[in-house]
Amino acid sequence: MGRKPTITRGQLLDLAEEIVRTEGAKALTIDALARAAGISKGGVQYSFVSKDDLVRALIERWTSQFDAMLDADETSSATDLIRSYIRAMRASQQAPNAKMAGLMITYLQDPANMQETRDWYQGIFDRIGMASAEAQAARVAFLAVEGLFLLRIVGIDEDGAWTGFLDDIEMVLDRLLGPA
Structure with missing residues (x-):
């Protein structure tokens, strides 16, 4: 049985939005998100395989909210x-x-x-x-x-x-x- 994630996908998206808001789109990387979340890069990639996957999830979130x-x-x-x-x-x-x-x-x-x-x-x-x-x-x-x-x-x-x-x-x- 796998380990329970310490941070949710939604929390990672919240942090990703904050990175984009404060530092710009170029600053949003898997590494930057991992640092902001206080987890490993692999921990982020458990939820988002790539930066493209992360960006797609953010856009889908914004579209759904709208x-x-x-x-x-x-x-x-x-x-x-x-x-x-x-x-x-x-x-x-x-x-x-x-x-x-x-x-x-x-x-x-x-x-x-x-x-x-x-x-x-x-x-x-x-x-x-x-x-x-x-x-x-x-x-x-x-x-x-x-x-x-x-x-x-x-x-x-x-x-x-x-x-x-x-x-x-x-x-x-x-x-x-x-x-x-």
């Missing part, structure tokens, strides 16, 4: 889906900085991860639909929020402008489709 905040089901209208998306963006962590973006860029270098990301976005577009005026307005609002997300990565939110821009998107959506 999807849980999204709180929209398959039957939601396009407008309800986008309003829920905007609420989830407001509730998500404060401006993901360039350090987190660096990790995402590393993740997207793998063609399988890129395809997974494309599939996630395509799922959103499929749920929004294409033909109706509501779908068009919702799609444009979604694209605007995603543009803000990218601007956030480069530091647009340093003075708190993020929330005001999200307000702008919601106001335009209200003018086009009526208030929620």
Whole structure:
């Protein structure tokens, strides 16, 4: 019977997030995580075989947390889906900085991860639909929020402008489709 792990996979992910937040994506290595956890490199590799595996787990964790905040089901209208998306963006962590973006860029270098990301976005577009005026307005609002997300990565939110821009998107959506 194997030895009981002294640290959980979730605790390792918490520590990995802290390394990326404080030191940047390049600082996240199996060795650095082992040092932060106070365990051997082999102890980390018991949970994450490679750095790619670790990065994939972090991205999956963030995506799952965001999807849980999204709180929209398959039957939601396009407008309800986008309003829920905007609420989830407001509730998500404060401006993901360039350090987190660096990790995402590393993740997207793998063609399988890129395809997974494309599939996630395509799922959103499929749920929004294409033909109706509501779908068009919702799609444009979604694209605007995603543009803000990218601007956030480069530091647009340093003075708190993020929330005001999200307000702008919601106001335009209200003018086009009526208030929620």
